[in-house]
Amino acid sequence: MELSPQAAKPVIDVRGLTKDYYLGEIVVPALRGIDLQIFPGEMVAIMGPSGSGKSTLMNMIGCLDSPTSGEYYLDSLLVSDLHDDDLAVVRNQKIGFVFQKYNLLPRIDAIENVALPLRYSKNTDNMRQRAEAALQAVGLGDRMRHKPNELSGGQQQRVAIARALVNEPAILLADEPTGNLDSQSGREIMELLLKLNQQQNTTIVLVTHDPTVAANAERIVQLFDGLVKSPEAIS
Amino acid sequence: MKFLQALKEAIASLSANKTRSLLTVLGIVIGVGAVIGVLSIGQGAEASIIGQIESIGTNVIYVYRGNSAKNVTNPRRLTLTDADALSNRVRAPHILNVASVLFGQTSVRFGDESTQTSIMGVAENYAEVTDLDLSEGSFFTESNVTSRSSVVVIGPELAERLTGRRTGIIGTTVHINNYPFRVVGITTAKGGSQFSNPDLDVYIPITTMQMRVQRQSDTNAVDFLLIQAQDSQSIDLAIQEAKSILRTTHRLTSRQPDDFTLTNQEDILSIANSITKVxxxxxxxxxxxxxxxxxxxxxxxxxxxxxxxxxxxxxxxALGARKFDIQLQFLTESAMLSVFGGLIGIGLGWLLGKIVGLIAANSGTPLIPEISLKSVLLATLFSLAVGLFFGWYPALRAANLEPVVALRYE
Structure with missing residues (x-):
């Protein structure tokens, strides 16, 4: 019984979110009142020129930073008021991060990198098997024992995606996931993300300035000067 | 489980920077090594000093002239008369034996070999009072003392220095103060320090000492007396008796302080103990x-x-580590570093003790360094504490990093 996205409860519900930075006495508003809903199974791209606030918004959605005002419900949980350690638990359980620079730990092999979020979660049963399954899902079943420097950029990003998925999060947050890759690898990573979105109904939020990457999304959110610019639906 | 994981990660991260880790722990290695080494040598020295003092005998009281606690002008010399008075069984029922000792330095010569050493003029009962054992020959007799015989008992190390042998020299003649003496006995090796080594001592009859070595006009004077109490329980009583007898023979009025000092081995032991401890x-x-x-x-x-x-x-x-997780990770690393250093340091300290022990043994001082389990445990715990204390601030700094800022850091 497939519901249309709008009929379901939004997995990300942002209301009137603002964020101010302080440079000494000067207040720099990075976000000036963002309203945004993202529904389960959606693939949304957040775009905007540099300085538009898209990195700040990503940090808010990723629970890496707290807003100045406004509310943020993630998976029906009000997270905008939570404190550091509670936010850590939310990040661990609800969010999978994919970074532009992969951010794998160089000393440990692929499977241990993938298992890292499990180590910080309450449920530490069958860590190996779950990490193996996640690596197989991104097509790296034969590279589990390789260290990051023994893998190509595309493969490293696949490991990072497996790591993001291993705790079965509510959303996958990808910050310029193809930014460090050649076009061929970039295409493959986008295909993988699309496959995850279509076959496993993973909610994906893409932050990018690359229109060809953003074109893969069902919906593009344009940010400009800390505000959502255009009507949401594009595709 | 969480802690085990932290331990595993700490090992991995420390071994990723092996040279740096080793250099970092060097300070702890040297520190713990020095502490352990000093403690073990100290304990060895204590044991060796106590052993030496105890080897003299457990129920002996020393009597010497003067009184360091009170200001005594012109203290009387101790005399053979004092010794006789102390040997009175009726007045001093708890005193078993009294040995008079004349003490001096002299040269001893055998052939071309000559050495300077301390010499003691004693009566035949000295060996009994001080538990002096002979490895060869016998101590001189009462008739040797009364007839002022030129006989000598020497320590084994002195024997070796002079003749190159420790045995088989009974009957040989050595020259003391240029007078010929016949060797009648060799004492059993006891070991000693650089400052007092009984194995280098020379014993001759007190009467001979008066005539041949010291040539004093006052043939009654002695340098110190050794009183042997009946047993170790009666030492305090024997001291009281000796005190009252000596006050009488020295004709002290009740207002005058003692012009002699009585100490027993317990006192000397406790002094030596506290000195080595400090x-x-x-x-x-x-x-x-x-x-x-x-x-x-x-x-x-x-x-x-x-x-x-x-x-x-x-x-x-970003992946969900809480402050505590990060703090634990860095604290584990610093604690592991310093405990690792501590363990190497214990080994180094042990080695240090061994080397000092070997040097001491070669220079004739039996000092066996002891490493007690207590000091090993203490060193380990202490280095753990050092790691936790000095790792606390860096770990806290790591734990308090803002994730956004940290992720953006280049």
Whole structure:
């Protein structure tokens, strides 16, 4: 019984979110009142020129930073008021991060990198098997024992995606996931993300300035000067 | 489980920077090594000193002239008359035996070999009072003493220095103060320090000493007396008896303080004990300063490591690590560093003790360094504490990093 996205409860519900930075006495508003809903199974791209606030918004959605005002419900949980350690638990359980620079730990092999979020979660049963399954899902079943420097950029990003998925999060947050890759690898990573979105109904939020990457999304959110610019639906 | 994981990660991260880790722990290694070494040598020295003092005999009271606690002008010399008075069984029922000793330095010569050593003029009962054992021959007899015989009992080390042998020299003639003496006995080796080595001592009859070595006009005077109490329980009574007898023979009025001093071995033991203890603590304290320096080194390197791994910390936080997780990770590393250093340091200290022990043994001083389980445990715990204390601040700094800032760090 497939519901249309709008009929379901939004997995990300942002209301009137603002964020101010302080440079000494000067207040720099990075976000000036963002309203945004993202529904389960959606693939949304957040775009905007540099300085538009898209990195700040990503940090808010990723629970890496707290807003100045406004509310943020993630998976029906009000997270905008939570404190550091509670936010850590939310990040661990609800969010999978994919970074532009992969951010794998160089000393440990692929499977241990993938298992890292499990180590910080309450449920530490069958860590190996779950990490193996996640690596197989991104097509790296034969590279589990390789260290990051023994893998190509595309493969490293696949490991990072497996790591993001291993705790079965509510959303996958990808910050310029193809930014460090050649076009061929970039295409493959986008295909993988699309496959995850279509076959496993993973909610994906893409932050990018690359229109060809953003074109893969069902919906593009344009940010400009800390505000959502255009009507949401594009595709 | 969580802690085991932290331990595993700490090992991995420390072994990724092997040279740096080793250099960092060097301070702790040297600190713990010095403390352990000093403690073990101190304990060995204590045991050796106590052994030497105890080897004299457990129920002996020393009597010497003067009184350091009171201001005594012109103290009387101790005399053979004093010794006779002390030997009175009726007045001093708890005194078993009294040995009079004349003490001096002299040269002893055998052939071309000559050496300077301390010489004691004693009566035949000296061997009994002080539990002096002979490895060869016998101590001189009462008739040797009364007839002022030129006989001598010498220590084994002196025998070796003079003749090159420790045995088979009974009947040989040595020259003391240029008078010929016949060797009648060799004492059993006891070992001793550089300052007092009984194995180098020379014993001759007290009467002979008066005539041949000291040539004093006052043939009654002695340098000190050794009183043997009936048993170790009656030492205090024997001291009281000796005190009242000596006050009488020295004709002291009740207002005059003693012009002699009585000490027993317990006193000497406790003094020697406290001296070695204070010295050991003092030296160990100095050595502990290097532990402090080592701790600061660890703090320094941990701060560098936190800075270097800012992105890693940011990533771990993004993946769900709480403050406590990050703190645990860095504290485990610093604690492991310093405990590792501590363990190597214990080995180094042990080696240090061994080397000092070997040097001591070669120079004729039996000093066996002892490493007690207590000091090993203490050193391990102390280095753990150093690691936790000096790792606390860097770990806290890591734990308090903002994930956004840390992730953006280049």
């Amino acid at each position: 010295l050991t603590i003092f030296l160990a304290g100095i050595a502990a300063i290097s532990l402090l320096v080592g701790g600061i080194g660890i703090m320094n390197i941990m701060l560098v490591s936190v800075t270097e791994r800012t992105r890693e910390i940011g990533l771990r936080k």
